[in-house]
Amino acid sequence: MTEPNILWITLDSVRSDHTGIDGYTRDTTPEIDRLAADGYGFNNCFAHGKSTLPSSGGILTGSAPSRTTLGITGNSLPDGVTTVAERFAEGGYTTACLSRNSFVSGATGLDRGFDRFQWLASSTITDAGIGTLVKYLFNIREHSAGFTTDTAKHASPYLMNEVAKKWLADFERGDDPFFFYLHYNEPHRPYYPPGKFIDAYTDGLEMSAREAAEFALDFHYNLDEAIATDRKLTQDESDALQAMYDAEIAYTDYMVGRLVDHVESLDLSNTVVVVTGDHGELFGEYGLYAHSYVLMDGVTRVPLVLYGVDSDLAVAEEDIVQHSDVMTTLLAMAGCDADGTIGVDLREESRSMAVSQRGPASFDGLLEHNPEFDTSRFLDGIMTSVRTETHRFERGEDREQLFELPDEETPVDDEQPDVAQALGARLDEWIDEYGEPVGEAKSDEFSGAVRKQLSDLGYLD
Template identity: 55%
Template sequence: MDSRPNIVWVTLDSVRQNRTTMGGHHRDTTPRLQRMAEVGRSFSTCIAAGIWTLPSSASILTGTYPSHNTVGIDGESVPSELPTVAERFSDSGYRTACLSRNGHLSGATGMDRGFDRFSWLAASTVLPAAGPRTLAKYLLNIRRHSAGFTTETAKHATPFLMNDIAKRWLDDLAGEEPFFCYLHYNEPHRPFVPPLPWQSRYADEIDATVEEAIDIAMEAHRDMHARVASGDPLTEREREALLAMYDAEVAYTDECIGRLHDRVRGLDTDRETLFLVTADHGEMLGDRGLLAHNLVVDDALVNVPLVATGLDGLTDGDGLAPANDDIVQHTDLMRTLLEAGEADTDGIQGVDLRTERREFAISQRSPTDFELYLEHDPSFETSRFHAGLLTGLRTETHRYQRSDDRAELLRLPDETTDVSDSEPELAAELDERLDEWLATEGAPVGEGRDAEFDDAMRRQLSDLGYVE
């Protein structure tokens, strides 16, 4: 009997682990994910390989690290010589499908390769992607599941749309052959504007009206570079309002993913269906005077949730090798799933979680020239940040980060104090490990390649703050 599992992989956008219920947040923002964790697994130290959607998604969908696949480092598109995981699953007999709400995960970047069915969801594609019936349902529910009737496209939430399309696709996929279905939700990516009924969820805990909090969230989104350049991006009142809106978006998205999970559990299939939820990266919410996701490889950006049901069923023994608080990366999970799907894993850079544990994680950030900050304030203190390619090697207790500029050893959770002088032996050991990693797994597979974003994609990326 064919025991290969069905796989539903859900990636959320901009969720940091410590703002979730599983991560110990004082607000119960993810009760549905928490319930999944209680019957499945939740990893508290899942470390993303990239700090924004493009490199992180490429890492997930190729099973390789950013400097190796070049995407988000010195290229924008997956090199043709590098197979995608969808191609690997397809070659193993899987039916494959991907629904993406972010232009960075699209045909423009080559991340659609290998998917039998692929749709990128945006204002210009919503009718053919969703169909008239789903679109009509969304419009009828636009005050319950989005910002109401507003022409500001950046304010609209789309998990309702994503869910309705995904449920229909999953019904089609369930059959004799196993399937791999990858879903990229855009929430709670900034601007943090929850659907109307959710905007007041934490409003009684802040010194602002809902309307003021939404205005603060929109202004922080539009003026992000200017605010960071000022050195003081948010007043305490603004930060509390922004956090309330962010947490409300996380909570709304959690409810939607919970409903999707309910549907998956009811699929008409004889196979085990694995259901996995993670995030591509986290978010700076005023931490260290920063907003959004750039400049650093701090845990606020790379420590993301990872919850899964059905994973332990892949083993014949006592379950997966890592404990819930051990370090894991998306590349590990992808290798494990490919192995379980009897697909080719040659060149995949993670470990098999059924039998292995990893000693350290890698996160990377592309070179930056600080131009967008300096044009707002020429005195912006760039020396606080690395300019060249930044690679962070994270152990359970430390992060050793290095670029062409300099190297630092940080004892976590302190993200700013260099302890190299007080712990020189550890600094030397991790420096040697990083040298070896960069020369092997971190070496580029080829030349970086540009993406071909069309006008609709650029409009969507502009709403998200990626392009002007």
């Protein structure tokens, strides 16, 4: 069998239950749903981490976050970790990555193994080419917030697509199969949809679409204060926030559909397409927003679509899967080395539990706004979650706790000690086999450009 081309598209901050493959009431993802209908659409895919760095590290290495240390105790990939791009390159693939997120860049080492890599940010945007930038400016009212100097209001999928199309043309002329990884920053906060989509879900709101977008932007900038003071949103404010989030999902879905259509117009018929989220987002659950502090389903359960795979899979679409499973499967399909990854080959195996991890949480931003904020309800230190079909078991450095789903706020350790003990034992085995660090964690100082983008996204003060 000819080795397939692989196009992997990661969307930032998309929770599964806001997509069509998970039965969402709004039609936010018709393009992704179309791919799922002709392929596989999984609604129980669990990210390896709660945020971009540990999750993307898991995707692009096939290793657990605690092993790579990314987003756990370090922020840069240790030398002893083999990346997925290196595996594909060793197998004869052309490898490329186009990223809009600083956590998927040379700053974290996740560019390792890519023949071609580009990080798109305000400081590097000219690298996209003058012609591409001119096209973007001509379409800026439809595909972004119009002419404004506020970079937080600009969307980038149009720019991503235009650059990607140039690269795909090069791949079409080449002789080798390709592994092309794209990380779209949308719909990550702040939720400020482009003009074409800003009013997609604002019917019934008391505020206008523009007012809703401005509210979402203001909420983004004051997120720590809102959580620390337990700010209660009005129904209209909550509806506005989710309307803007859903509009961002819908716009990005539209652009994903356009890119896949372009791929299918080229002489690249043997191409496998993956579309997923790197993590989810909270909207008031546990008194939280965004994706910090916890490993609840809203943060870890993401959509996953696998399109263009000729093989039958050994898993059903409602089964638990993780990103490393898909990557291990693709490596095996490509005839590349998958030894040492934590995934299973989905053509042959399924899994009974998913493992997600979080590094030590910092509450400094919350305590600045409210010194009395109760941090004791969160687990200390490195936190690991085991998610089965019926339970979530969590372990921090201070304690363990068990939840019977769908309730993720009421521990049932005392009522179900046997379940807690069994899942704790399985976690011990998993850590021994997969979770120990490969080497000393690296924490490099990020450059000014990287720090600026991470600050815009709310990761840094």
